[in-house]
Amino acid sequence: MPLVHISLRAGKPEGYRQAIFDAIYRAMRETLDVPEGDQFMTITEHDAANFRYGNAFGVDRSHDLVYIQITVFNTRTGAQKSALFRRIAELLGDNPGVRPEDIFINILDSAKENWSVGHGAQFA
Numbered sequence: 001m002p003l004v005h006i007s008l009r010a011g012k013p014e015g016y017r018q019a020i021f022d023a024i025y026r027a028m029r030e031t032l033d034v035p036e037g038d039q040f041m042t043i044t045e046h047d048a049a050n051f052r053y054g055n056a057f058g059v060d061r062s063h064d065l066v067y068i069q070i071t072v073f074n075t076r077t078g079a080q081k082s083a084l085f086r087r088i089a090e091l092l093g094d095n096p097g098v099r100p101e102d103i104f105i106n107i108l109d110s111a112k113e114n115w116s117v118g119h120g121a122q123f124a
Helices: 014-031 078-094
Strands: 003-009 040-044 066-073 103-110
Touching: 003 014, 014 040, 014 066, 014 078, 066 078, 078 103
Parallel strands: 003 040, 066 103
Antiparallel strands: 003 066
């Protein structure tokens, strides 16, 4: 039950944004065994004044940087997360053509008791 928030600079066409959704969803299905239809994702676009980044850690980022924050159940292993990072980079490189240097991913672990997916009911 991942919850995905994506942030990028404003101005990319709808097809570009949809390709990002599709790539991340596919990567999660392949590496985290996310069920079909489990797509809870948002994209937020920012103008230049509200989108900041640096070249820390020796990574030469550009204005095409994509921030990806994924909240998942705290049952995922380090190996699954590493595989997810790699697969997202591969798929976003294929379509819509995001450079690996422009992919910044953060995973947040959360216990199932912290989720309600509808009807006000706790998931756990």
